[in-house]
Amino acid sequence: MSHSVTTWYLEQTAREQLAPAQAPPAGQGVRIARSEVPSPEFSRFLYTAVGGDVLWTDRLAWPYARWAEYLGRPGVETWVAYERGTPAGFIELEAHPEGGVEIAYFGLLPGFRGRRIGGHLLSYGTARAWDLAERWPQRARTARVWVHTCSDDGPHAKANYERRGFQLFDTKVGEEPEVPAPGPWPGAGRALPAGE
Numbered sequence: 001m002s003h004s005v006t007t008w009y010l011e012q013t014a015r016e017q018l019a020p021a022q023a024p025p026a027g028q029g030v031r032i033a034r035s036e037v038p039s040p041e042f043s044r045f046l047y048t049a050v051g052g053d054v055l056w057t058d059r060l061a062w063p064y065a066r067w068a069e070y071l072g073r074p075g076v077e078t079w080v081a082y083e084r085g086t087p088a089g090f091i092e093l094e095a096h097p098e099g100g101v102e103i104a105y106f107g108l109l110p111g112f113r114g115r116r117i118g119g120h121l122l123s124y125g126t127a128r129a130w131d132l133a134e135r136w137p138q139r140a141r142t143a144r145v146w147v148h149t150c151s152d153d154g155p156h157a158k159a160n161y162e163r164r165g166f167q168l169f170d171t172k173v174g175e176e177p178e179v180p181a182p183g184p185w186p187g188a189g190r191a192l193p194a195g196e
Contacts, residue, residue: 021119091125099143
């Protein structure tokens with residue numbers, strides 16, 4: 001069995017197009033930090049914890065060596081949002097030739113969605129895409145930031161990108177096989193963080 005999936009491709013072609021979201025209240029204890037030491041274990045945790053309920057499956061079969069090689073490439077960055085010290089989500093940037101920077105992955109762990117973290121993390125991560133060459137002098141200055149999202153992603157994903165100033169430049173419709181959500185384990189993401 002299969003189902004129809006719509007994929008939207010969005011871009012910014014000038015830094016001034018970024019429309020930042022308001023940061024969560026200071027009392028919420030949200031901070032964003034770059035994961036500067038390539039860690040396949042941590043990156044795979046983020047990938048499965050964020051994407052487990054929205055059918056992220058393309059990297060599940062990657063062996064450790066492939067994760068390490070990818071994360072160690074110049075111009076690949078992982079920025080992590082934390083709420084009171086707990087990982088809440090991430091945005092992964094991948095520099096391409098001629099000044100293109102792709103938002104390869106972006107999302108929140110299910111228990112942290114709807115808490116005003118996503119717009120803030122996307123704003124912060126997009127700004128880091130625009131200044132990526134300052135941290136990687138061997139990379140070309142950013143001329144374009146792009147992303148794709150699809151109808152299998154969260155219901156607010158496309159609208160969040162558009163609110164941050166991304167413009168649609170292509171749409172594709174195709175068939176994808178029906179697969180069960182991979183996890184990270186059955187029942188994950190249903191409880192809110194302690195104290196909420």
